[in-house]
Amino acid sequence: MGSVGVPLAASAGSRSPHGSRSLALSAGDTPPDDVAISTALVRRLIASQFPQWSGLPVTPVATQGVDNATYRLGHAMSVRLPRHSRWVGQVAREQHWLPLLAPHLPLSVPVPLAEGTPTGEYPFPWSVHRWLDGERALPERLADPRQAAADLAQFLAALRRVDTAGGPPPEWSNGFRGVAMDDARDSAVAARRLRSRIAALEGLVDTGALTAVWQAAVSAPAWEGPPVWIHGDPSPGNVLAVDGQLGAVIDFGTLAVGDPACDLIGPWTLLPADARAVFRAVLPVDEATWARGRGWALSALLPSPGTLTDGDPVRAARARQRLDELIADFRGHG
Template sequence: MHVDQITITVEDARRLVDEQFPQWRGLPLRAVASAGTVNAIIRIGDGLTARFPLRGRDPVRVRAELEAEAAAARELAACSPVPTPRPVAIGEPGEGYPLPWSVQTWVPGRVATPHEPAGSTAFARDLAAFISALRAVDTRGRRFAGTGRGGDLRDHDDWMQTCLRESEGLLDVPRLRALWAELRDLPPAGPDVMSHHDLIPGNVLVRDGRLAGVLDGGGFGPADPALDLVAAWHLLDDAPRAELRRLLGCDDVEWARGRAWAFHQAMGLVWYYAETNPPMSALGRSTLDRLTRSWRRGPAAPAGVPRAARTARRGSPTSSG
C-alpha cells in the first residue's frame, strides 16, 4: 500500500514476542485479516493483540508516537461506554522488524462495514452515546495541534486538489470539486472537544446490530466537535443518521462540517488505495455516494448562517489522507 511499507510475518512476530516477552511464549500467534493501512495486526492468544507499524520511519520517533498513543488509549478507555483496547506493552526492534511495536488487549466483535449495521437505529443510538461520552471529557485546555483532520478545513486545500486531480477517471471530479469549494468555507462549529479522530468502519465493532467496541484509540484528543460525525456518513443510512444528529443535538454548521471531514477522508481513500487496498477504496466511494446523494445545489452554508468570506489561503500544511 505504501512505498516504504514494512513486511512482518507471523514467524518474525513469534521471534520478537518470545525474545522480549517470555511470559507469552506458550500463546499461539495468528495474523488478523484487515483492511487497515497503518499497522499489521497479530493476535497473541485470545486476549492480546500485537500491532506492528507498516511505515518505515525513525525508530525513536515511532516509539514516541506509540507512547503518546498508549496515553491517549488509556484516557479513551477510562471514559468510553463500550470496550476499547488498553495498552499493555511496547516492544523493541529486533531481527526481521526494524521498529518499536505495541501490545494491546483484544476487544471481541465483528468489524463494521459501510453497509452493516447501516440501517440500525439502535446502533445509531449507541454511537451517539459513545460520541457524547467523549465530548463530556475535559480537554484540560488542550486544543487541536495536528496537521490532519480536525482543525481548519481550508488548511487542506492542497491535499484536496491532489485528491481531485488523482481522481480523474475514477469519480465525477467537477461535481466533487464544486462540493469542496462550498464545504471548505464553513465557519467553525465551536470550541474543540475530545474526539476519537478516526471513526471509520474498520475501527468500529458490532454485535447483533449494536455497537460492541471501538478500536484505534491512540488518536483520542481535542478536535473540531464535528470530526467524529464522519461516522454518520461512513456507517449510517438516512434514517439512523438523522437519529444520530437528533441525539447529539447538532446544529446546521456542526452537521455540515461533519460532512466536510467525511468528504475529505473519503476523497483520499478512493484513488490512493484503488489498486493496493480495494476495501478502503470502496469505503471512500460508499461515503462519497452518501454525501453526494444528500447534497443539493446552492449555498453550502446552512440557511440563516452567514457564508464565510472566501479566502485565498493556499500552501498550508496538507493531510496525508
C-alpha cells in the same frame, strides 16, 4: 533482541482490539521507511521481550491496516506494530490515554497490556492490547441502524465530555486529525490532497458537485468552541459489531484534541442515510460543523478510479451511492 518488557496493568472487565485502520485516510504515499513485518518477527519480539507469552500462537488478523500491522496473540491479546516512523507516536498516545479515557466511554476500547521496545530488526515501539471480539461494523451488518446511530453518537458525545487537559493536538503522528479545514499541513483534508483525488475521478463521477461539497466545508465557519477529544476515524474498520450491535471502538492512533467535525466521518461511512437523522438528534451538530464534517467524510469516501472501473459492480455502486448521499445532503442543507 531487546530487553524484556514489563506488562501494564489492565482494567478489570475489559477486552482487547483487533484490526487497524484499513484506509489510508491520513497517510500520503508509502514512506521510504516502511518496515516489513511478519508472523515470525512478531514471535521473536514476543519471545525476547515477553517470554511469559512466548508459547501462545501468533496469527495475523484478516484485514490489515495501513498505519499498523495487527496480530492476534493467543485468544485474549493482540499485538499492534507501526509500519513506519510517521505513526510511532501512536504507540505512546494509546498507551497513555486509553486507560484514562476508557472509564468514561459507553463502548469498549482497547486496553494496553504491555509496551514493547525497538530492536535491531524492528526499529519502533509496539503494543500488546487485550483482544476485543467483533466484526467490522459495516452498514449491512447492523441489526438496527437507528440504534447504532444512537450508540455511535452517545460514544462520541461521551468522548467529547472528557477533560482535555494535556491532550495531544493535531500533529504529524495522528495525521493532523482535528485541524481546521483550511490548515495547510498534511492531513486527509489538505487542499492539495483533496483537489488531486477529486480530479482523478473526472469523467467517472460528478466532480463539480464533489468540489462544491469540499468548498462548502472550507467556507464554513471554523470551530469556535474549545478543542475536544476526537477519535479521528470512527469508520467501519475501527468500530466493532457483535450480533449486529455496536460493541467497541478500536484504533485510537489518530486520537487528538481538536475540531469535532473530523469524527463525522462516522455517520457517513458507518450508517445508512435514514439513520443519520437519529445520529444528529442524539449528538446535536450545528450546520457549520456538519458542513466541515462532510469535507472530512469526502476524504474518507472518495474512491480510487480503479474502484469504479475494475469490474466489481457492487463495490462501484456502493462507492457511488455514498458520494451521491454526500452531494444530496449538501444540496439540501448548503
